[in-house]
Amino acid sequence: MEAAPGAPGDQSQPPNKAVERLNPAVQQELNLDSIKTRVVSLQKAIERILQEIDANTRTNSVPKWQDILSQYSMVNLELFNIVEDVTKVSKAFVVYPKNVNAENAAILPVMLSSKLLPEMEMDDIVKKEQVLQGMEHLPVSAQIEKLKMRIDMIGAACESAEKVIADTRKTYFGTRQGPTILPTLDKVQTAKIQEQEILLRNAVNHGEGLRISTDQRQIVSALPLHLVDILTVGDGAQALPESSGIYMKNTPLSSNNISNQGNMLQASGAQAIGRAVASPSGSTVTTSFDNTTSPLPYANSPRSGTNMMNTPSPQQQSQQQQQQQQQQHQHPHQHQQQRQKMMQLPQLQQQLLAQQQFRQSSLPGSGQNQLGQLHDLQGSAQQKFQSLHGQHQMQFSQPLGTQQFQGRQLPTGPVQHGIGQSQINQGTQLNRHLSQFSSPANSALFNAAQGTPNTQMLFRIWEVLCSLWHSDPLFSSVADFKHVSYHGITITFAKNAVFNIGAANSGGMMPIQQQQQQQQQQQLTSQGAFGNMPHNAQNLQPGMVAHQNAQLPNFQQRQSNQQ
Amino acid sequence: MECVVQGIIETQHVEALEILLQGLCGIHKERLRIHELCLKSVPNLGVVTSEVRLLCDLEQLEPTWTVRHVGGAMRGAGAEQISVLVRTMVESKVSKNAIRLFYALGYKLDYELLRVGFAFHFRRGAQITVTVSSINKMLKLHATDEAVPVTPGIQLVEVTAPASSENYTEVVAAVSSFCEYLAPLLHLSKPGISTGVVPTAAAAAASLMSDGGGTAL
Numbered sequence: 001m002e003a004a005p006g007a008p009g010d011q012s013q014p015p016n017k018a019v020e021r022l023n024p025a026v027q028q029e030l031n032l033d034s035i036k037t038r039v040v041s042l043q044k045a046i047e048r049i050l051q052e053i054d055a056n057t058r059t060n061s062v063p064k065w066q067d068i069l070s071q072y073s074m075v076n077l078e079l080f081n082i083v084e085d086v087t088k089v090s091k092a093f094v095v096y097p098k099n100v101n102a103e104n105a106a107i108l109p110v111m112l113s114s115k116l117l118p119e120m121e122m123d124d125i126v127k128k129e130q131v132l133q134g135m136e137h138l139p140v141s142a143q144i145e146k147l148k149m150r151i152d153m154i155g156a157a158c159e160s161a162e163k164v165i166a167d168t169r170k171t172y173f174g175t176r177q178g179p180t181i182l183p184t185l186d187k188v189q190t191a192k193i194q195e196q197e198i199l200l201r202n203a204v205n206h207g208e209g210l211r212i213s214t215d216q217r218q219i220v221s222a223l224p225l226h227l228v229d230i231l232t233v234g235d236g237a238q239a240l241p242e243s244s245g246i247y248m249k250n251t252p253l254s255s256n257n258i259s260n261q262g263n264m265l266q267a268s269g270a271q272a273i274g275r276a277v278a279s280p281s282g283s284t285v286t287t288s289f290d291n292t293t294s295p296l297p298y299a300n301s302p303r304s305g306t307n308m309m310n311t312p313s314p315q316q317q318s319q320q321q322q323q324q325q326q327q328q329h330q331h332p333h334q335h336q337q338q339r340q341k342m343m344q345l346p347q348l349q350q351q352l353l354a355q356q357q358f359r360q361s362s363l364p365g366s367g368q369n370q371l372g373q374l375h376d377l378q379g380s381a382q383q384k385f386q387s388l389h390g391q392h393q394m395q396f397s398q399p400l401g402t403q404q405f406q407g408r409q410l411p412t413g414p415v416q417h418g419i420g421q422s423q424i425n426q427g428t429q430l431n432r433h434l435s436q437f438s439s440p441a442n443s444a445l446f447n448a449a450q451g452t453p454n455t456q457m458l459f460r461i462w463e464v465l466c467s468l469w470h471s472d473p474l475f476s477s478v479a480d481f482k483h484v485s486y487h488g489i490t491i492t493f494a495k496n497a498v499f500n501i502g503a504a505n506s507g508g509m510m511p512i513q514q515q516q517q518q519q520q521q522q523q524l525t526s527q528g529a530f531g532n533m534p535h536n537a538q539n540l541q542p543g544m545v546a547h548q549n550a551q552l553p554n555f556q557q558r559q560s561n562q563q
Numbered sequence: 564m565e566c567v568v569q570g571i572i573e574t575q576h577v578e579a580l581e582i583l584l585q586g587l588c589g590i591h592k593e594r595l596r597i598h599e600l601c602l603k604s605v606p607n608l609g610v611v612t613s614e615v616r617l618l619c620d621l622e623q624l625e626p627t628w629t630v631r632h633v634g635g636a637m638r639g640a641g642a643e644q645i646s647v648l649v650r651t652m653v654e655s656k657v658s659k660n661a662i663r664l665f666y667a668l669g670y671k672l673d674y675e676l677l678r679v680g681f682a683f684h685f686r687r688g689a690q691i692t693v694t695v696s697s698i699n700k701m702l703k704l705h706a707t708d709e710a711v712p713v714t715p716g717i718q719l720v721e722v723t724a725p726a727s728s729e730n731y732t733e734v735v736a737a738v739s740s741f742c743e744y745l746a747p748l749l750h751l752s753k754p755g756i757s758t759g760v761v762p763t764a765a766a767a768a769a770s771l772m773s774d775g776g777g778t779a780l
Contacts, residue, residue, distance in 0.1 A: 193571075197760075205754050205755070210675065210676055210713070226626035227705055230660065
């Protein structure tokens, strides 16, 4: 606004000009001096604020917004007052634009005119119509009365609103000022909080305080929904023992438990089993046993997907139990199982010894005996294969096979050839009957096969196994886990033994099926006397009977080593 | 890579923090319920033991799994100066069989925890995620329904933002400036450094709560 500078400008004109003086009344009302001082002080206040903000930005510190806002409101109020005072007397003045240049020459007439802009004029007319809407027919005085009433009502509403605002502002400022009076946290509290904080941070970042000891991990309640179909119960036992690793503890344990048996094969087998199962994927070894009270978690447990074997033989039952327990005892905290194992191991030993003796007593019949044992092996392995869930459970059978096999001595060559011949025939028969057996039939077969093993029973078993291998794709992936076994040869041999019943003996088993997968068989290259088996470095597809006399020499050598 | 800061807040002020965050981010919170399993490899696998975290998001209808590997933090004079921790981190969604896979590979469960709280995901110079959660431990293995808080009166606040080696300075700046907004209620720092609570947090929380009431005229 140039009115104010205009007035003092006029007054400060040199005296040689005709000094124009304002009307003294206007002059008094205007009180130019006071306005000047006020304006100057206002200017200084604004400068101060700007300096403060500048300093804040330079030092990059957080500004105290409350102070700045209060200062700003002061300045604002002051300016408003000044402008109000000046407008009171502005009627006496006319705007005389001094600083006219090309820029503002065009807009000046518009700014100087007192007439409203066209759109503003339209708005004005509309609003007037709205206000006087119901009153056009009344005389002017009545209109004036009504308008006055309206104004009064609005005034009253505004006043009450202002009152409410003032009240809330009072309470608001009251609470805000309150906390500054409250004491800050005292030392005891800060210390406590510090302690808790350290606890929390360490728990989140490093897991301190969250680790459950291996004993407590055994207490497993029902798994939450998101884990129940992923982990079988007890998988949490697959945990870092708080002391050293698993491996070191298992070896002495296994040797302790087995050494008194006097069967070196057994010992090595158990060790092999121990180590094999301690291989990374052995998680469900403990899994399957931990929370099952029944001795057979697999075959007849409701968890098994296919109840192929209805009633396993007691021999296999106990054997399986022992197998599980022998594998269980790796875990240092499963003491009960160790004890059970101790009790049952003699039983297994007895069985195997009995088998051995039986075998040795009748050499010609040894093939059958072997077959019988193999039958057991198959049966239990089969049980295991059937009812296990998940690939990693498959390994169970191999160590099982291993152990059982190691207890047996293989008959010498000629006998084996004889047996092999019959087996070849059976193999061909099996070939024809591969896909014809359904599960109930299989179970029936198995049950029937519980009796005296003979070649026909062997045939049945073969059929069952082959159909099983056909139907269960998990079989083929068993090979994948073999490489993790500690005694690869043992495990592989066990697998071969399972797949090739009696093939260890025969010289001429025909491959029943084509091999498909890569296998660790490469470990066990043919070294031996049983020459004409095609050497399959590739794997055993289920049902693959061939090649395993390649394994045999290894086993024999090993056996001799162990013995 | 990610930039991360952590802080603590008393449980009584969590609601006020939620209001503040809602105002700052402009979006509503997302509930958080994550079961975190920390797996560690056994000593004979590899030269050093490696640690992997499996996170199961239980808030979804169908629990989703994520695997996360947190690496070492950036070191050096530059790292000392910035107030945010920059570390390598790799994350991926996985199927629920991940846990079996890791067990098969030789990892064992080291510890597990349950985070219950809420999170805000928004973009402010960088994609920032703020999680406010109470950390719970399970006394029995995998018993997520019976989890108890590790520190009942204190919850953890984490501000994270993914970064790459090219843009981490910008992300650090974005995270730092965002953290300043939270200064009235909590102090944030690198994960190893403890900060304590803000003494005047109660006042700030009270003012936030009263504003949240919103008296109608």
